[in-house]
Amino acid sequence: MNNNNNPILLIDDNISIRESLVWIMEQQGCAIITANNGQEALEMLHSGMNPAIIFLDLMMPIMDGYLFRQLQNANPLLSTIPTVIISASGHENKITLLPNEQFLQKPFDILKLLEIIKKYCDE
Amino acid sequence: MHHEGEIIENSTTTLLKGKLEKKNQELEQRIIERTQSLESALNAREQFIAIAFHELKTPLTALRLYIDGMLHKQVNDPEKLAHLFRNIQEQSIYLENLINSLLDITTVLKNGNLPSAIQPQKMDLAKLVQDIAERFSQDFHAANCTVTLKIDKPVIGWWDPIRIDQVINNLISNVIKHAPCAPVTISVVEENQLAKLLVHDQGPGILMTDRPNIFNLFFQGSKKSDNKGFGIGLWLIKQFIEMHQGTIDLIDVDTGSCFLVCLPLKAE
Numbered sequence: 001m002n003n004n005n006n007p008i009l010l011i012d013d014n015i016s017i018r019e020s021l022v023w024i025m026e027q028q029g030c031a032i033i034t035a036n037n038g039q040e041a042l043e044m045l046h047s048g049m050n051p052a053i054i055f056l057d058l059m060m061p062i063m064d065g066y067l068f069r070q071l072q073n074a075n076p077l078l079s080t081i082p083t084v085i086i087s088a089s090g091h092e093n094k095i096t097l098l099p100n101e102q103f104l105q106k107p108f109d110i111l112k113l114l115e116i117i118k119k120y121c122d123e
Numbered sequence: 124m125h126h127e128g129e130i131i132e133n134s135t136t137t138l139l140k141g142k143l144e145k146k147n148q149e150l151e152q153r154i155i156e157r158t159q160s161l162e163s164a165l166n167a168r169e170q171f172i173a174i175a176f177h178e179l180k181t182p183l184t185a186l187r188l189y190i191d192g193m194l195h196k197q198v199n200d201p202e203k204l205a206h207l208f209r210n211i212q213e214q215s216i217y218l219e220n221l222i223n224s225l226l227d228i229t230t231v232l233k234n235g236n237l238p239s240a241i242q243p244q245k246m247d248l249a250k251l252v253q254d255i256a257e258r259f260s261q262d263f264h265a266a267n268c269t270v271t272l273k274i275d276k277p278v279i280g281w282w283d284p285i286r287i288d289q290v291i292n293n294l295i296s297n298v299i300k301h302a303p304c305a306p307v308t309i310s311v312v313e314e315n316q317l318a319k320l321l322v323h324d325q326g327p328g329i330l331m332t333d334r335p336n337i338f339n340l341f342f343q344g345s346k347k348s349d350n351k352g353f354g355i356g357l358w359l360i361k362q363f364i365e366m367h368q369g370t371i372d373l374i375d376v377d378t379g380s381c382f383l384v385c386l387p388l389k390a391e
Contacts, residue, residue, distance in 0.1 A: 014181055015265050016214055020188035023207070027196050036265060036303070059177065061303055088180030107184035110191035 007031035009051035038068030241283035266303040273310035280388035302326020323381040
């Protein structure tokens, strides 16, 4: 287990997904901060937030997950933050633009989610 | 040396050959056009299925998380438990509405149009708009949209409440999806035996090139980072409005998008 007290950053435009994930993660005793889209998340990261892990949705307005990931990877300060893509995307051809990524396909198994949380979040 | 008969025969053959070639070219062109049209219909259908999967998986994910979470760790606080059950109920209703919309679309794809029957009953459009805006209050807040409701008095008419609910729902969902962080004004008035619903957001608006097509089936805006939907919402609500002998128009405004729905108080 990683003794990382930093919060989890969840980026998803869907309020029900955010609410349910926040509940699960808080149940595990993790601090969690949410962003509605990639741009909001980037602003948080640029203002000094240092999350233990990022859970990232792909299809979002304003800035989608693909662009967020590109900009994150282009910034050496942000590119090392572990990131898990959480997506229900049917745009499979676009997903190939993100090779070697950690994916959780929606709807996902809670045990897989908890396994990842345990690895990065200090309970 | 050619005989006169041979010359006539040759020129007739050349003429016929030319006509045949022209006919062949026309047929080939028609085949190309037909193939393109079929390919485009097939692509639209595939795109629709991909988006339908995505849309269905979203409430399903929330439902799985709530239920699995409760099974994984017992929730003892009754208030928290009641809140979780309300969320589960909301997601189930959302899923049901989504499935009903998908059934509507499937009917269209199969038969070419929707069943035209509506079940009008006496209802207050102003109250329904207020209720739906209230239903979306959390989403408006999350999208950072400031909502101004301009409703002075009840607007009573005879309409199908389920279909009209879908109309309002779609217009408001579009605002949240496409005009986040922008103010929105929703007004309901009665004028000349018509109920008029106006939804005007101050968002980025709709591209001029997209405007003529926004009510077409499977049309999706050409803006790159748009949150794509089925490409059926506006088409579908136009059908519902026309079933009530009403109209929906995209109004020219300086900023954002403005949709005007006019419904006769009682359809003939």
